[in-house]
Amino acid sequence: xxxxxxxxxxFPNVTETIYDLEKxxxxxxxxDSQIVTRYAPSPxxxxxxxxxxxxxxxxxxxxDTNGIFYLRIEDTDNKRxxxxxxxxxxxxxxxxxxxxxxxxxxxxxQKGEYGPYIQSERQEIYNVYAKYMIENDLAxxxxxxxxxxxxxxxxxxxxxxxxxxxxxYATCRNMSVDEAYRRIENKEKYVIRLKSVGDFEKRVxxxxxxxxxxxxxxxxxxxxxxxxDGIPVYHFAHVIDDHLMRTTHILRGEEWLSSVPLHLxxxxxxxxxxxxxxxxxxxxxxxxxxxxxxxxxxxxxxAAISFYHEKGVPIEAVKLYLMTIANSNFEAFxxxxxxxxxxxxxxxxxxxxxxGTLFDLDKLINISRNYISRLTALEVYNYALKWALEFDKEFxxxxxxxxxxxISIFNIERNQKKPRKDYDTFSSIKSHIWYMxxxxxxDLEYNWAKINDKKEISEILDSYINNxxxxxxxxxxxxxxxxxxxxxxxYCPDMKEYKLNxxxxxxxxxxxxxxxxxxxxxxxxxxxxxxxxxxxGTDRIKNRFINIK
RNA sequence: GGUCUGUUGGUGAAGCGGUUAACACGGUGCCCUCUCAAGGCAUUAUUCACGGGUUCAAGUCCCGUACAGACUACCA
Numbered sequence: 001x002x003x004x005x006x007x008x009x010x011f012p013n014v015t016e017t018i019y020d021l022e023k024x025x026x027x028x029x030x031x032d033s034q035i036v037t038r039y040a041p042s043p044x045x046x047x048x049x050x051x052x053x054x055x056x057x058x059x060x061x062x063x064d065t066n067g068i069f070y071l072r073i074e075d076t077d078n079k080r081x082x083x084x085x086x087x088x089x090x091x092x093x094x095x096x097x098x099x100x101x102x103x104x105x106x107x108x109x110q111k112g113e114y115g116p117y118i119q120s121e122r123q124e125i126y127n128v129y130a131k132y133m134i135e136n137d138l139a140x141x142x143x144x145x146x147x148x149x150x151x152x153x154x155x156x157x158x159x160x161x162x163x164x165x166x167x168x169y170a171t172c173r174n175m176s177v178d179e180a181y182r183r184i185e186n187k188e189k190y191v192i193r194l195k196s197v198g199d200f201e202k203r204v205x206x207x208x209x210x211x212x213x214x215x216x217x218x219x220x221x222x223x224x225x226x227x228x229d230g231i232p233v234y235h236f237a238h239v240i241d242d243h244l245m246r247t248t249h250i251l252r253g254e255e256w257l258s259s260v261p262l263h264l265x266x267x268x269x270x271x272x273x274x275x276x277x278x279x280x281x282x283x284x285x286x287x288x289x290x291x292x293x294x295x296x297x298x299x300x301x302x303a304a305i306s307f308y309h310e311k312g313v314p315i316e317a318v319k320l321y322l323m324t325i326a327n328s329n330f331e332a333f334x335x336x337x338x339x340x341x342x343x344x345x346x347x348x349x350x351x352x353x354x355x356g357t358l359f360d361l362d363k364l365i366n367i368s369r370n371y372i373s374r375l376t377a378l379e380v381y382n383y384a385l386k387w388a389l390e391f392d393k394e395f396x397x398x399x400x401x402x403x404x405x406x407i408s409i410f411n412i413e414r415n416q417k418k419p420r421k422d423y424d425t426f427s428s429i430k431s432h433i434w435y436m437x438x439x440x441x442x443d444l445e446y447n448w449a450k451i452n453d454k455k456e457i458s459e460i461l462d463s464y465i466n467n468x469x470x471x472x473x474x475x476x477x478x479x480x481x482x483x484x485x486x487x488x489x490x491y492c493p494d495m496k497e498y499k500l501n502x503x504x505x506x507x508x509x510x511x512x513x514x515x516x517x518x519x520x521x522x523x524x525x526x527x528x529x530x531x532x533x534x535x536x537g538t539d540r541i542k543n544r545f546i547n548i549k
Numbered sequence: 550g551g552u553c554u555g556u557u558g559g560u561g562a563a564g565c566g567g568u569u570a571a572c573a574c575g576g577u578g579c580c581c582u583c584u585c586a587a588g589g590c591a592u593u594a595u596u597c598a599c600g601g602g603u604u605c606a607a608g609u610c611c612c613g614u615a616c617a618g619a620c621u622a623c624c625a
Contacts, residue, residue, distance in 0.1 A: 042625060077624050146623090162551055163621060191623055200552095216553065227623040234625050258553050258620040281555085282618075324573085328562050331573055353562075355555045355618090363561065363574050373587090418587055432586095449584085482583070495582075513583035525585035 001178045003135050009184055010141065010192075011131040014124070018132050018270070021125065025114055025244045028068070035067035037249045038103065038242075039093075040074050043085030047092045048303040049359060050253065050283040056322045057280065058251045059098045060347045067248070070103035072241060073118045076231050092305055096315055114245040119237055126232045129240055129270065130192055130225065138269050139225055141180050141190040142172040164221045166196065173222060192226035198265055206260045209249070209278035209349040219261040235262055243272040251278045278349055283325075283359050302361055312387040312426025317368035324367075327351040369424040377411035380423070384410075387426035395430050398437050405535065409436050412531045420527060435521045436535065446522050446548070450511045460489060460515050461545040471538050475530050486512040520544050 028036060039055040041047070047055070062069035071093070073086055082088075087107045093099070102112035110117050133139035144152075144165075152169050156162065167173075172180075173195060184190065198204075198218035206214045225236040232240075242250060257279045267274045301307050308318055323330045323342050329351050334340060372380065381399065384406075388396035399406050413420035422432045434440040451457060468481040483493035491512050492498035492505040517529050520541060526532060533541060 040625095044625095074625065142623095149622095157550075160550065164551090211554075214553070217551095221621090224623050229623080231623090233623070238625095253619090254554070255619050255625090261552095279554090325561075328572095331561090332563085332571090335572080357561070360561055360574075366574055413587080416587090420586055422586060479583075486583095508583085510583045517584060523585085527584095527586075529583065 001181045003137055003177055006141075006177050006181050006184075007131045007135040009181060010134060011127050014127045014131045016124070016128050018128055021128060021244060025246065028246045030067065033065055035061050035065045035249050036070075036245075036247050037062055037067070037251055038070045038072050038245070038247055039098075039100075040072040040241075040252075041089055042074050042077065043082060043089065045082040045085030045088035047089055047305055049305065050303075052092070052096065052305055053283060053322055053326065054251055054253065054280055055093060055098055056096065056319070057326050057347065057352075059100075060323075060326070060342075061249065061251070062101070063343070064346055068101045069098075070112060070114075070117065070245065071100040071105075072245070073104050074234070074237065075118060075120045076234065076237055095305075095309075096319060117245075119232075119241070122237075122241070123230070125244065126226070126237065126240060127230075129236075130232070133194075133225070133269070134192065138195055139192050140173060140175070140195050140222075141184060142170075142193045142222075142224075143175075143183055143188055143190045144172060162200070165193065165223075166200075166221045170222045189228045191224045191228050193222040194225050194262075194266070196220050196222050196265065197269070198261070204261050204264060206257075206264070206277065208257070208260075209276055210281075210352040211257075211279065211354050214257065214260075216258070216261045219265050221262070223262055235259060235266065239263055239266040239270065239272065242275055243267070243270070247275055249276045249278060251280060254279045254282050278352070281353050281355055281357055283357055302359065308364075310391060310427070312383075312391070312428075313364065313368045314371055314383065314426070317371040318364065320367050320371065321364045324363075325353075325357045328353060365424050369421050372423050372426075373414075373419040373421040377407045377414055380410040380414075380429075381407045384426050384429050388430075391427065392430065398439060402437070405436075408535055409433050412527045412535075422527070435523070435526075436532070438540070441544070444522050444547075446518050447524055448518055449514050449524050450507055451515050456489075457515055457519075457548065460485070460512060461519055461548065463488065464516060465538075465542055465545055469533070469538065469541065471534060478530050478533075482513055482516075483509055519548055 030036065037058045039051075039058050041051060041055075059069045061067070071090070073089075084107065086104060090104070090106060100111075102114070103110060103117040105111050116122055130139065134141070142165075148171070149165070152165065152171075153163055156164075156169065170193070172193070196219060198220040200217045200220045202218045203215050204218050206216060208214055223235060224233055226232050238250075241247075260277060264274060266272075305318075308315075319342060320334075323345065327345075327347055329348075330345055333345050337344065372383075375383070381403070385396060385399045388399055423429050448457065451460070464482075464485055468485050470477075470481075473481065486493045486509045489512065490506045492501075492508040495508060495510070498505060498508040513529060514524055516533075517526055518524060520532060520536060536544075
């Protein structure tokens with residue numbers, strides 16, 4: 001029996017060779033500066049912040065260099081599969097305007113010459129390499145059972161030796177071809193393991209784009225390459241896929257860093273060119289106990305991107321935030337070029353933080369607030385309506401019913417060099433402007449301030465609406481009238497004068513203005529009163545005044 | 550246990566052998582002001598996890614320690 005016989009027994013249907021595959025998936029006709037990279041999630045149907053960040057960066061890098069960004073689905077583990085998982089991922093990405101150039105485009109369509117891009121459809125390809133490795137003594141079948149493996153492990157623990165299936169502990173490594181052949185013929189279960197050529201005493205250097213040189217012992221573990229069900233493990237699939245898809249840069253989470261020595265060995269054994277690696281820091285958070293840990297999609301609501309959707313954080317703001325955590329110099333760039341877009345900024349691997357980023361919701365919200373403040377009133381209206389249609393139907397119907405009026409509300413103090421920044425998210429808008437709609441102006445609780453005597457309030461309001469208020473007044477006239485009103489009730493019309501001689505007056509203009517403000521909004525805080533009154537109109541003002549008696 | 554990685558303020562961070570240790574968010578105070586928001590002005594790390602060493606000079610280089618994280622699966 002030869003290795004070739006063994007290989008044929010294991011893979012009777014494989015007729016292609018690795019050389020055929022090389023020809024079938026030729027090197028891409030791109031120059032060295034063009035980056036080919038990918039996002040390769042499992043179809044769990046759920047993208048969380050950390051994943052989104054790496055997809056975002058990968059896409060950015062490809063776009064920056066006029067390269068290719070593709071989507072590959074890694075479904076070699078059935079436990080991770082979820083109904084419609086693929087479309088959910090694609091939709092989420094599309095929401096952030098990340099559309100792959102190539103790869104999986106929808107639940108049942110793929111695009112590109114380097115596919116298939118779903119691992120479960122690449123079984124024949126993996127078989128070709130597995131067969132090649134068996135034939136060339138680069139891998140071997142291993143018949144160890146779970147208990148065999150446990151024994152090895154406990155044995156190693158007892159002797160305080162390194163854990164793993166390697167050298168003298170790799171019991172199937174030196175099994176004769178004849179025995180292996182016989183046992184496979186006997187239908188014994190087996191996995192295929194790498195016949196590692198590494199030496200733990202020797203070092204390999206990994207050149208990581210974000211961390212620089214990282215030195216590891218060589219890998220000497222005979223890792224499982226193909227599971228007993230014939231499906232490859234991640235490591236094997238990664239090397240084959242990324243080579244055949246001619247990926248130039250592998251961007252992935254830090255959790256993969258320590259398996260690079262294995263991957264390097266695989267690339268070498270298979271005669272593949274080694275791609276460049278960039279291991280991104282994990283997105284972390286401080287939990288309730290003050291412990292810094294990986295942002296978890298199960299425990300942390302802010303990990304789910306749907307959280308931002310529900311909250312009404314503009315997608316553009318999330319992108320800006322992602323860019324600032326991807327490259328910390330992005331903020332400075334934006335400061336220097338206020339009108340610049342993310343597309344104008346060039347991503348730099350060297351500027352990626354190697355330590356895990358602590359996810360900062362406050363900062364994201366702040367970015368969102370600033371972003372919303374820069375929109376036009378119409379844009380705010382459209383976004384707010386879109387959000388409300390999904391999450392607050394009642395509010396949505398008011399927005400639709402009073403479209404122009406609503407836009408005018410959003411316009412208050414917006415067209416000025418430094419626009420008002422009331423709204424941090426679209427979901428927060430209603431709490432700022434509810435009182436502008438009569439439909440909501442019921443069951444009121446007035447928050448009177450300094451002047452809280454019913455009789456005085458009533459007199460002030462009567463006098464104002466009967467003797468002073470005119471909707472046609474310009475702002476100066478309007479305010480002068482408030483001052484006159486204040487004087488007539490013994491309140492100082494001028495703030496400076498009041499501060500000099502507070503004892504000469506019952507109070508000042510602001511106290512009077514506050515009465516009017518509370519009467520129409522119930523609150524002591526509001527945007528520009530002049531604008532509010534003007535938008536409400538005389539009749540509504542009157543009604544609200546009467547309401548108070 | 551082993552192998553890696555990381556550690557600069559409340560937070561994100563700049564810094565790459567000589568700087569007053571940037572900048573942004575947040576906090577605090579004051580000013581402006583009809584309120585709020587915004588804005589303006591201040592202020593918020595005598596010190597870069599700790600201990601040694603190299604150097605005329607160290608967050609910055611080296612070594613130890615501590616802490617945190619990742620990996621150590623027939624999961625990715």
